[in-house]
Amino acid sequence: NAGVTQTPKFQVLKTGQSMTLQCAQDMNHNSMYWYRQDPGMGLRLIYYSASEGTTDKGEVPNGYNVSRLNKREFSLRLESAAPSQTSVYFCASRMGPKAENIQYFGAGTRLSVL
Amino acid sequence: SQQGEEDPQALSIQEGENATMNCSYKTSINNLQWYRQNSGRGLVHLILIRSNEREKHSGRLRVTLDTSKKSSSLLITASRAADTASYFCATVLYSGNTPLVFGKGTRLSVIA
Numbered sequence: 001n002a003g004v005t006q007t008p009k010f011q012v013l014k015t016g017q018s019m020t021l022q023c024a025q026d027m028n029h030n031s032m033y034w035y036r037q038d039p040g041m042g043l044r045l046i047y048y049s050a051s052e053g054t055t056d057k058g059e060v061p062n063g064y065n066v067s068r069l070n071k072r073e074f075s076l077r078l079e080s081a082a083p084s085q086t087s088v089y090f091c092a093s094r095m096g097p098k099a100e101n102i103q104y105f106g107a108g109t110r111l112s113v114l
Numbered sequence: 115s116q117q118g119e120e121d122p123q124a125l126s127i128q129e130g131e132n133a134t135m136n137c138s139y140k141t142s143i144n145n146l147q148w149y150r151q152n153s154g155r156g157l158v159h160l161i162l163i164r165s166n167e168r169e170k171h172s173g174r175l176r177v178t179l180d181t182s183k184k185s186s187s188l189l190i191t192a193s194r195a196a197d198t199a200s201y202f203c204a205t206v207l208y209s210g211n212t213p214l215v216f217g218k219g220t221r222l223s224v225i226a
Contacts, residue, residue: 033214048213097212099144100206103204103214107155107156108154
């Protein structure tokens with residue numbers, strides 16, 4: 001009964017390095033989301049996938065790419081990390097894009113870019 | 115930009131007191147949801163109120179929605195130390211099939 005699982009939990013990168021944040025859900029949800037959370041800024045949507053095979057930009061997509069690998073997995077890639085990408089990243093899933101579906105969140109990935 | 119704005123940004127109360135948090139939003143919504151985030155954890159859904167509802171209860175939680183003022187409030191009655199967390203409102207726009215848009219949150223501290 002894992003829900004939404006994110007890996008890794010912590011990561012330190014040097015400027016310019018690349019990495020992929022992994023997210024998997026076991027609730028057979030159709031929609032998946034990536035958010036970043038910065039102090040005083042709340043959660044901001046980076047990218048989302050309303051259904052398998054589709055991805056769309058959110059509020060702050062620059063510097064990121066995503067892949068909806070299959071129905072379960074949605075990864076977030078930083079091609080060339082920058083200090084401004086230091087943040088806590090949350091993956092979430094939802095049964096579908098229908099309005100009343102609630103979102104379930106992973107525990108987060110804490111990323112520091114030096 | 116964020117749709118919802120919570121007020122106050124931080125709130126500190128004694129155990130047993132009631133805690134009220136407010137959320138204002140900008141555009142027409144389908145529903146409004148409240149989430150809780152314990153320190154170092156992900157968000158957990160608390161309650162959803164539809165645009166045609168005015169009040170909803172769940173245990174010690176009471177949510178109101180005033181669409182004419184584009185605002186909502188979350189009341190936690192008889193607060194406990196375990197209620198210490200950040201609380202976020204999230205809106206779903208009128209069209210419905212859109213991602214949640216979160217506010218910046220209210221940090222609640224309940225002192226035993």
